[in-house]
Amino acid sequence: xxxxxASSHPLYPVQGAGLARYRSQLTTLGVFVFLxxxxxxxxxxxxxxxxxxxxxxxxxxxxxxAWATAGVGFNLLVGYSGTLGLAVAGLFAIGAYGTAILSAxxxxxxxxxxxxxxxFVALPVVCVAAAIIGVAIGFPAxxxxxxxxxxxxxxxxxxxxxIISLDDKVWSGLKTNGGxxxxxxxxxxxxxxxxxSYYVLSLGxxxxxxxxxxxxxxxxxxxxxxxxxxxxxxxxxxxISSTYYKLVAFGLSAFSAALGGxxxxxxxxxxxxxxFKTGMLVFLLVVLIAGGVSHKWGPLIGALFFVFMRQHLQDxxxxxxxxxxxxxxxxxxxxxxxxxxxxxxxxxSRWVKDLxxxxxxxxxxxx
Amino acid sequence: xxxxxxxxxxxxxxxxxxxxxxxxxxFGGNQVLQGIDLQFVPGFNGLIGPNGAGKxxxxxxxxxxxxxxxxxxxxxxxxxxxxSRTQRVKAGIGRTFQSPRLILDATVMENTLLGRHHLxxxxxxxxxxxxxxxxxxxxxxxxxxxxxxxxFGLAEVAHEEAGALSLGSQKLVEVARALVADPxxxxxxxxxxxxxxxxxxxxxxGLREIVAESDLCVVIIEHDLQxxxxxxxxxxxxxxxxxxxxxxxxxVTTDPVVIEAYLGHGFEAEEGGxxxxxxxxxxxxxxxxxxEEEGDLTEVWTEDDDPEQEELS
Numbered sequence: 001x002x003x004x005x006a007s008s009h010p011l012y013p014v015q016g017a018g019l020a021r022y023r024s025q026l027t028t029l030g031v032f033v034f035l036x037x038x039x040x041x042x043x044x045x046x047x048x049x050x051x052x053x054x055x056x057x058x059x060x061x062x063x064x065x066a067w068a069t070a071g072v073g074f075n076l077l078v079g080y081s082g083t084l085g086l087a088v089a090g091l092f093a094i095g096a097y098g099t100a101i102l103s104a105x106x107x108x109x110x111x112x113x114x115x116x117x118x119x120f121v122a123l124p125v126v127c128v129a130a131a132i133i134g135v136a137i138g139f140p141a142x143x144x145x146x147x148x149x150x151x152x153x154x155x156x157x158x159x160x161x162x163i164i165s166l167d168d169k170v171w172s173g174l175k176t177n178g179g180x181x182x183x184x185x186x187x188x189x190x191x192x193x194x195x196x197s198y199y200v201l202s203l204g205x206x207x208x209x210x211x212x213x214x215x216x217x218x219x220x221x222x223x224x225x226x227x228x229x230x231x232x233x234x235x236x237x238x239x240i241s242s243t244y245y246k247l248v249a250f251g252l253s254a255f256s257a258a259l260g261g262x263x264x265x266x267x268x269x270x271x272x273x274x275x276f277k278t279g280m281l282v283f284l285l286v287v288l289i290a291g292g293v294s295h296k297w298g299p300l301i302g303a304l305f306f307v308f309m310r311q312h313l314q315d316x317x318x319x320x321x322x323x324x325x326x327x328x329x330x331x332x333x334x335x336x337x338x339x340x341x342x343x344x345x346x347x348x349s350r351w352v353k354d355l356x357x358x359x360x361x362x363x364x365x366x367x
Numbered sequence: 368x369x370x371x372x373x374x375x376x377x378x379x380x381x382x383x384x385x386x387x388x389x390x391x392x393x394f395g396g397n398q399v400l401q402g403i404d405l406q407f408v409p410g411f412n413g414l415i416g417p418n419g420a421g422k423x424x425x426x427x428x429x430x431x432x433x434x435x436x437x438x439x440x441x442x443x444x445x446x447x448x449x450x451s452r453t454q455r456v457k458a459g460i461g462r463t464f465q466s467p468r469l470i471l472d473a474t475v476m477e478n479t480l481l482g483r484h485h486l487x488x489x490x491x492x493x494x495x496x497x498x499x500x501x502x503x504x505x506x507x508x509x510x511x512x513x514x515x516x517x518x519f520g521l522a523e524v525a526h527e528e529a530g531a532l533s534l535g536s537q538k539l540v541e542v543a544r545a546l547v548a549d550p551x552x553x554x555x556x557x558x559x560x561x562x563x564x565x566x567x568x569x570x571x572x573g574l575r576e577i578v579a580e581s582d583l584c585v586v587i588i589e590h591d592l593q594x595x596x597x598x599x600x601x602x603x604x605x606x607x608x609x610x611x612x613x614x615x616x617x618x619v620t621t622d623p624v625v626i627e628a629y630l631g632h633g634f635e636a637e638e639g640g641x642x643x644x645x646x647x648x649x650x651x652x653x654x655x656x657x658x659e660e661e662g663d664l665t666e667v668w669t670e671d672d673d674p675e676q677e678e679l680s
Contacts, residue, residue: 009517011509013474013526212495220505221491223477224484226470234468236452237430237461239485239548248491 028214032207035061039196050311059195059267060311064303065202066263071287071299072209073256079294080217081249082229084146087137087153088284090160091130091254093276095261097164098126100184100271101175112183113175119187127258133160134254135247142246157281165273181272184265202263206300209256214296216252225249279321283310286324290331292338301340382408384584385429385460385552390438392424392608399424401608402438407552409582411574413599415589415619417629420605422588423465426554430462431455442551457485459551463544463558467537471530475521475540478529479512482544508547515543518573535566542570546577552584559591571598596620604628 015021039058050064051057070092077085102122104114117125137156141149168178176182189197216222227235228242228249235242265271283306291302306324313320331338335345346352383406392400399421405414414422427433429440431452440447442458450458461482469478487508489501516522519539524532529540538558545553559567571594577583589595595602596616604612604619606628612619619625 009513009522009525011476011506011513013476215495215497216491219494220480220484220487221494223470223473223481226473227481230470230472231468234464236432237456238481238544239453239456240481241451241453 028211032203035065035203036200039199050308058199060307062195062198062202062267063264064300064307065199065206066260066267067283067287067303067306068260068300069202069206069209069263070257070260070284071291071303072206072213073253073260074284074288075293075295075299076213076217076225076256077249077253078288079298080222080225080229081246082232083138083142083246083249084150085138085141085153085250085253086150086281087134087157087160088253088257089276089278089281090157091134091257092261092264092280092284093161093164093271093273094130094133094254095126095258095263096184096265096271096276097174097176097182098129098258099123099262100182100265102126103187104183104185111177111180112185114185119185123259123262126262127255130258131251131255134257135251137254138247138250141250142243154278154281158278161273161276164276176273179273181270184269184271186266186269198263198267201266205259205263209259210296210300213252213256217296221248282321282324282328286328290327290339292340295338295340298338298340302338305339382406384409384443384582385586386439386441387425387429388439388441390425390428390440391436392421392428392433393436399608400428400435403605403608403610405603405610407584407586408601409584410578411599411601412584412586413589413595413602413616414586414605415592415595415602416605419607421608422605423556425605426462426556426586426588429455429552429554430460453485456548456550459549460554461545461548461550461552462554463538463541463556465556465560467534467541469529469537469540472528474526475516475529475532476509476512476525478540479516479525479544479547480508482547483508483512486549512543512547515547516540518576519543520569533563533566535562538562539566539570539573542573546583550583552586555585555587555589557588557590559589559594567594574598592620 016023019026038061048057050060070088074088077083077088099119099122101114102117102125103119104112104116106116107113137153141152141156144152164174164176165179167174167176168180186194187197187201188194189200192200217225224240224245225248227238227240228245231238232242286306287299287302289302290305291300292298305327309323309327310320313323335342337345385405385407387403387405390400390403390405391398403421403425405425414425416422424433428435429447431447431450435448442460445458447455447458447460470481487504489498489504493501513522513525516525519542521536521539521543524536529537532540538561542555542558545555558570562570574585575598578585587595587599596619600615602614602616602619603610604622604625606625611628612622612625614622
């Protein structure tokens with residue numbers, strides 16, 4: 001039955017010839033090379049956009065990359081597999097605390113005591129551990145749907161933060177230093193100053209996660225996750241276990257959330273349980289939804305938007321929440337596919353097509 | 368041939384690929400299937416019956432959506448009970464749904480490739496590393512899918528989004544997706560419902576080609592009696608959870624029991640299959656009143672009032 005006849009039809013979508021074939025890959029590479037060189041291009045003053053008078057523009061861009069790293073996995077979970085798992089803030093905390101505790105020297109001060117692991121050993125261990133915890137969270141949650149799933153995972157995420165904040169009172173085995181907060185030992189790349197070092201580190205993390213997740217979502221994994229999202233109950237007779245793939249999505253999103261959290265902690269140099277409450281989840285939702293769900297560049301654009309807003313509204317925190325809330329509602333109402341999809345929306349809009357037609361008429365008329 | 372089971376020796380019809388014995392299914396107190404026996408052989412098999420007869424339930428039990436209360440289902444002699452839905456796919460059961468279940472923002476090719484998902488040997492990690500055997504495997508799968516799409520006249524639109532296709536083409540994509548999985552038995556739930564005449568022609572030509580080339584067993588639930596009788600050498604009629612008639616199209620369409628099940632009392636078949644109403648005291652029966660109210664005879668069995676189909680159709 002599966003006899004293969006020679007077919008004249010192309011097996012893969014036709015993507016143009018020569019370099020145009022690799023347009024998407026080249027764009028990605030170009031963006032990352034540009035971002036990598038950004039700190040050394042002071043004449044353009046790019047980083048000043050993220051500077052609100054404290055000369056921390058590069059540091060804020062490093063925050064952008066950390067948020068975007070977590071957002072990429074969140075996007076995979078929500079945008080591709082359609083599973084609204086909201087434990088992401090807790091997993092973000094695991095990344096921050098995990099690297100802090102494992103890489104801290106085994107000194108005496110309680111705020112900085114740890115296991116003295118090299119940073120680049122601690123980082124993957126923490127991310128893999130977070131992925132395992134993510135799968136464990138997904139297990140009970142994979143049987144639920146919609147709001148029930150969201151609430152269950154929200155509670156499990158809060159539970160992680162609760163365990164961190166109560167550790168010194170109950171067990172002290174995790175060395176989280178309880179609600180007071182933990183100092184994060186900072187890893188410096190030799191030859192670079194402190195802020196620049198986080199900048200490069202966070203950008204590297206974003207690059208790795210984004211390339212890996214884009215490769216996966218463009219191939220079999222992507223279509224399988226979409227099948228779980230769109231045909232859910234009917235995936236069984238196709239031979240796809242939707243529970244298995246929901247767990248894979250949970251694991252992958254937890255991995256990137258922890259990586260983002262680790263980068264975030266490197267930059268703040270201090271982690272406190274109160275930071276990882278529901279407020280952080282809202283920030284990540286802003287990153288995801290304002291940026292663009294199931295769009296490759298969504299998390300990065302969303303993170304740029306969020307950090308920019310936060311930087312310029314940081315003195316009035318209440319106003320920040322108000323504006324972020326409004327922007328979340330507006331983006332769901334007006335731009336459900338986020339800022340990242342704006343060019344496509346404009347290209348397809350009647351208004352722009354009409355404008356193009358009129359301009360064409362005008363140029364025809366004048367010539 | 369006979370095989371031994373814990374409850375004794377059971378005769379197995381060697382010609383039948385899918386054998387259902389004494390299948391009971393109940394939803395709460397509602398007996399949906401009341402001990403049916405069905406044998407499906409290579410080639411086309413028809414499963415017809417009025418709405419609510421339990422046809423889709425048979426498919427749901429075979430593909431693992433609904434638990435059976437009693438009975439056995441054997442695929443080539445192997446008991447399917449205890450297997451999950453995905454394991455049944457690996458065992459060789461494929462199916463489609465009444466309304467197409469496709470990813471609307473993925474291409475037709477990607478949707479079809481989903482059918483081969485369980486046949487991929489290399490995992491996602493190999494995919495991430497651009498492992499050459501994995502890429503070859505993907506290309507090979509695409510080639511098989513493309514030749515299948517070609518059979519159903521969909522090769523031209525293979526790289527277009529499935530959401531842009533008409534309902535008819537979407538149903539064809541779903542049939543193609545079920546067939547690329549190399550099934551032994553494929554269960555088609557109303558494949559021709561909502562299809563235009565052209566699409567039906569393409570569907571039937573494609574199915575006939577495949578059945579002629581292989582010993583695939585196709586089971587079709589279909590309300591279009593003409594289609595079923597022209598396609599299937601053997602038809603089973605299900606009514607209120609029981610098999611009321613079984614056999615060749617001629618036998619089934621002239622069987623008084625079947626006519627009564629579809630149209631109520633007071634109808635009989637003439638020589639040549641034409642059905643007419645007979646004058647009898649029974650025509651006062653409420654079945655007939657219902658038919659007259661509807662005005663159109665076909666209306667009685669094309670309206671969809673099967674409650675359990677709501678979720679899974």
